[in-house]
Amino acid sequence: MSHLHRHTNTDGTDRGHDSATLMRRVTLACLPGLLAQSWFFGLGVVTNVITAAACCLLIEAMMLAARRRPVSPTIADGSALLTGVLLGAALPAGTSLWLILIGSLAAVAVAKHLYGGLGQNLFNPAMVGYALLLVSFPTQMSLWPAPSGLFGPDAVEPSTWLARWLGQHPPAALDALSGATPLDAFRHRNADADAALLLAPGAMEAWQSVALAWLGGGLYLLHRRLIDWRLPLSMLVSMALLAWLFELLSASGGVGFHLLGGAAIFGAFFIVTDPVSAASGRRARLVYGAGIGALTMIIRAYGGYPDAVAFAVLLMNLAAPLLDQLVPDRPRRQPAAMVSSDDD
Template sequence: MSMMHAPQLGKAPSTAHVMRWVIAATLPGLAVMTLYFGLGILSNVLIAALWAVAAEALVLRLRHRPIWPTLNDSSALLTGVLLGASLPPASPWWLIGVGVIAAVVVAKQLYGGLGHNPFNPAMVGYALLLVSFPTHMTLWAPPQSLWPDSLWPQIMGTLTTSALDGLSGATPLDAFKHKGDAVLASEFWASSPLPDGTLNAWRNIALAWLAGGVVLIAKRLISWHIPVAMLGSMMLLSALFYANDTSHFGSPLFHLVTGATLFGAFFIATDPVSAATSRQGKLLYGAGIGVLVILIRNLGGYPDAVAFAVLLMNLCVPLLDIVSVPRPVGQATARPDERKSAP
């Protein structure tokens, strides 16, 4: 064992190291999703990853940048995996391609590549797809066998519209959103609106994402501030809504285990490039996302809102970074007088 002089600083993890660990941490979530929704989840992730690497390589070539060193940091791969994980099972290849190109080429490389993108690339791709192709993006087939019957024609996009309609199902958030104002929440749940086990499936998926997120926090690859602030503000605000009117709004627990809540809190909102940087900024950023998610879910037009909430808070990050500059030890204010530091 060799002796080291002070300061005993650890080596900062490389970008590639962080990215690969985040990809590894998505595995439990992806595995449980595949268990419930079939191989369509894995095909999404695989196709999205291929598109992402190909798109990144093409843009780097056009920009005359070194291709291998950049591809090797696995950031494009991670964008592909995250986008693939958020799409409905067995999405057609072209849909995934459009989303990934919007994410990697437009949201990331057009702004200057990794580290320069103001918006979370995967969520830009997702929001573009959600706005552009609503019919494809709301096709959540209910939990079924590992190998769904029409997996291949679905991926190739050769299925007719009527056959697609036959496959379609709703996520719990979707069904709850469209129950109509006249139907009370108690009546809605009593009418067993979803196939058996759907809520269980979503709860277990949420727990798997949580497990992956805890690993990332334990390995100090993400800090706890953003997920905790986001989930906390979501719970608080949804509890207020629920306490005010239990018959029309979902309970805090319902909001916690459905949709992209936990996936978003640990894997999307924590993107180090597009999130706020200081601790205080991260808390404000996470809390803002949570508030927006609940507001849009309860009062807005879309059933889920993690993508929109993250993009809107990405817009606020430059301001958050200004108001949350940490105060250096020994200084009275966050921004010590610049004249003092001048010679």
């Protein structure tokens, strides 16, 4: 039992590894989702991730140098790389370089270093960068390409991706490449049409496949006890309950549609589980995850943004310290052999 206590956190996650190992394993767990996104949405996913990772690493080095902190050890911990990977995965495939640079500045320079660096940030850095871009550049952030594939006759030419990455693609051409996401269709549905009917053939299947790929990476994290199961479970259960209720009220969407048609799985396993910005207590984490799921569904149904995971996460980041105070964990009962006695 003493060996178990020495290597396991009170939330069930394994702490027998350093920060760099944790970041590397989480980055590795992103590969199934990234490969699936690239397969369905093309080379723009690859340019997103490589560009965002490079920008985040560069900005991290510049901020460390400006703060007169050692650069190499902090870069080697992998936190800036992971932030770039998550930001790149969240952006529409083929996002322009200048947009990625702005998002990376917000994520690393503002959300991370202005709060004191790794371990001090109140908000999830990747979601700060994504939310800033979504609010500031809604047109560009709505241009998700249609799932035309990585190869084949319908795949987008590499030269087209390059022009889009450089910001030299005409707006009309961008509109021609883009297609409605499932959550865009849900937002623009009417009372007589189900959201899935507004999508191009094969679009829903592509998004579902990507979500299942992210789920595979999330299950790896759970298996290695790198994340606390309470966070993704409470978020997804909360979303499922509200999706079921909204389906009864509006006859549109549904549980599977909302869990697999957007960023719910990606957010539940790779964003909500951020150990720094999430609530820290076991019971508080259940409330924290459930709050993110509820806010996501409420904003999707009644707000102005199709996929609300980023805004829900940032709002609950703000509430996390209060939740740790309002929902404290019950003290664990010690084994009888470990309880001291006054009797001789």
